[in-house]
Amino acid sequence: MSKLNSIPGEVAATSEIEIIAPNPSEYIPVNVPPFVDTNNQTDIIKLHLEAEPPQPLLFIGYKGTGKTLAFASVAYQLKIPIIQADLSENTKRGDLIGRFILRGSDVVYQLGILPSAILIANSVGKAILVLEELNALTPQMQKVLNQILDWRGQVHAPEIGKIFRLNKGCKLLIGATSNPSNYGGVFEINEDLRSRFATLWFDYPKKEDELKILHAYGSTDDNLNELLIRLAVETRKAVDRNEIEYALSPRDLVRFTQIMKIYTSKFTEEDALKKTLEIVVLGKYEDIDERQLIARRIESIFGLKIGEDLNDSENR
Ligand SMILES: Nc1ncnc2c1ncn2[C@@H]1O[C@H](COP(=O)(O)OP(=O)(O)OP(=O)(O)O)[C@@H](O)[C@H]1O
Ligand SMILES: [Mg+2]
Structure with missing residues (x-):
């Protein structure tokens, strides 16, 4: 964090309180994993960023489908700062707007996420703010976002007598991400907040795109990739039929191939596959009926028996 007056284009603080503002260069991403564009998402993000004024964009979709990565990969490509705010039900007004804090014996004002993002955009010219897990915010905190998202495009911090606005041309x-509301999310997104965003749904990728994702992460064994995708698709269908609660996501499949690679350096190919299936797939399920169902699907797809304890309990 640097002092506010080190950021070009920002008006001087009117109060005597020192304002603690972010250092923009820290927000330029240095290492972002590959993103496979399954539905022109990166073009859409760029169009929304370049619009005058930029148009807020909400991605709703299941876990591990690349929502966060899509925003990060655009920031990485364009070499612009990205402020990723992990929201939760404990996020307070002080986190969003700012709060007084003690530094040594001095009281200073630490800017929250929203004015920080404005100052970073003013400093660099272009930036992306991503409000992660928007639906985790309490309804009251969702209201705090309204002013920056509508025609006002500003953040008011009355306690220090300042309004933060974007400079002309900046x-x-x-952006925001959210899981579908039937998904154990904490809150619904208020209608007034929802109406301020253009909303793009992130579905599970098509089979050929999921294959591309696995290739992008170095999994070249297409026999294994295809079997994994088949298993994932079956879990997604089983969730739709309310048979199980957890659907395997593209993130899980990438993890699978990465863990499998580690295990093959130590175990035989078959043992490595069995162990990875146990740890990465079966381990996701606690309920005995769900575990048995998954073990049966694995046996029919991979021809491997795993979870011997389950067979024992079936025979008892
Ligand atoms: N389209 C994709 N391109 C590349 N990797 C992907 C893609 N979709 C999912 N992945 C894999 O899933 C991981 C997680 O992606 P990300 O964190 O963006 O998901 P998310 O949708 O934000 O999930 P959550 O709802 O849990 O926050 C990536 O690191 C990558 O391994
Ligand atoms: Mg995410």
Whole structure:
């Protein structure tokens, strides 16, 4: 964190309180994993960023489908700062707008996420703010976002007598991610907040795109890749039929191939596959009926018996 007056284009603080503002260069991503564009998402993000004014964009979709990565990969490509705010039900107004804190014996004002993002965009010219897990915010905190998202495009911090605005020509794309509301999310997104975003649904990728994702992460064994995708698709269908609660995501499949690679350096190919299936797939399920169902699907797809304890309990 640096002092506010080190950021070009920012008006001087009117109060005597020192304002602690972020250092923009820290927000330029240095290492972002590959993103496979399954539905022109990166083009859409860029169009929303370049629009005048930039148009807020909300991605709703299941876990591990690349929502966060899509925003990060655009920031990485364009070499612009990205402020990723992990929201939760404990996020307070002080986190969003700012709060007084003690530094030594001095009281200073630490800017929250929203004015920080404006200052970073003013400093660099372009930036992306991503509000992660928007539906985890309490309804009251969702209201705090309204002012930056509508025609006002500003953040008011009355306690220090300042309004933060974007400088002319500077662009800040406000992105957000959320899981579907039937998904154990904490809250619904208020209608007034929802109406401020253009919303793009992130579905599970098509089979050929999921294959591309696995290739992008170095999994070249297409026989294994295809079997994994088949298993994942079956878990997604089983969730739709309310037979199990957990669907395997593209993130799980990438993890699978990475863990499998580690295990093959130590075990035989078959043992490595069995162990990875046990740890990465079966381990996701606690309920005995769900474990048995998954073990049966694995046996029919991979021809491997795993979870011997399950067979014992079936025979008892
Ligand atoms: N389209 C994709 N391209 C590349 N990797 C992907 C893609 N979709 C999913 N993945 C894999 O899933 C991982 C997680 O992606 P990300 O964190 O963006 O998901 P998310 O949708 O934000 O999930 P959550 O809802 O849990 O926050 C990536 O690191 C990668 O391994
Ligand atoms: Mg995410």
